Amino acid sequence: MDAPSLRERQKEKRRTRIYHVAIDLFKQSGFQATTATDIAKASNVSRGTFFNYYPYKEAVLLDYGAQIMARLRELAETRLAQGHAPRSVLEEVWDKLAEESGQERGLIPPLAYEVMNPSPERARTAYQALPLSRVIELILRPMQQAGQLRSDLSLQRMSNLIADTYLIIALRWSAYGTDRSLSEEMRLTLGFLMEGVVKR
Structure with a gap:
C-alpha cells in the first residue's frame, strides 16, 4: 500500500x-x-x-461515536479471545459505553437524533457509523453457537433490539435524568433484556 x-x-x-x-x-x-x-x-x-x-454539524458527532464503537469492539474481541464468558464481556462493554455516554450527557440527544433522523440517508449514515448492534452480535454469537439463546429470533434481531433499547434509555436518561447513574440504569436494562433472549 x-x-x-x-x-x-x-x-x-x-x-x-x-x-x-x-x-x-x-x-x-x-x-x-x-x-x-x-x-x-x-x-x-x-x-x-x-x-x-x-456535510452537516452532526456528522462530527458520528466520528465521535464511531471512535467509541471501535474501542468497544476492540475490547470485546480482546476479552473473548482471552476466554472471558460472553455475558461478562457484554456487561463490561455495556458498562464502558454507559460510562462514556454519561460523561458527555449533552452529546447523547443529538447523536441519538441522527440515528432516528427523518432523512433515510442521514439515518443510514448514522447507523453505519455507530454499529453497536454488530458489537453486541459479535459478543452474543458464542452463546448462540452454544445453544444458550432462544432460537425463534435471529441473532441480528436480538442484537438490534438490545442496541436500540440502549439508545432509548440513554436518550431518556440524558433528557430527564433519574436518581441512578446511567451505568446503574443500563445494568438494570441489560439484566432485563438478557432475560428475554436467553433460552429457558
Missing part, C-alpha cells in the same frame, strides 16, 4: 483539527449553541472548508 501523499496528510491533519475543535466547543458551549461558523472560525478554516469535511 502506497504511503499517503503530502496533500492527503495535510487534509487528514486539517480534518483532525476541525474534529477536536468541534468536540471541545460542543462540550464547552453546548451542541445546539455551537454553529458551523463557530467551528470553522476556531479551526482557522473557512465555513466552506468545514462543510468539505463534514
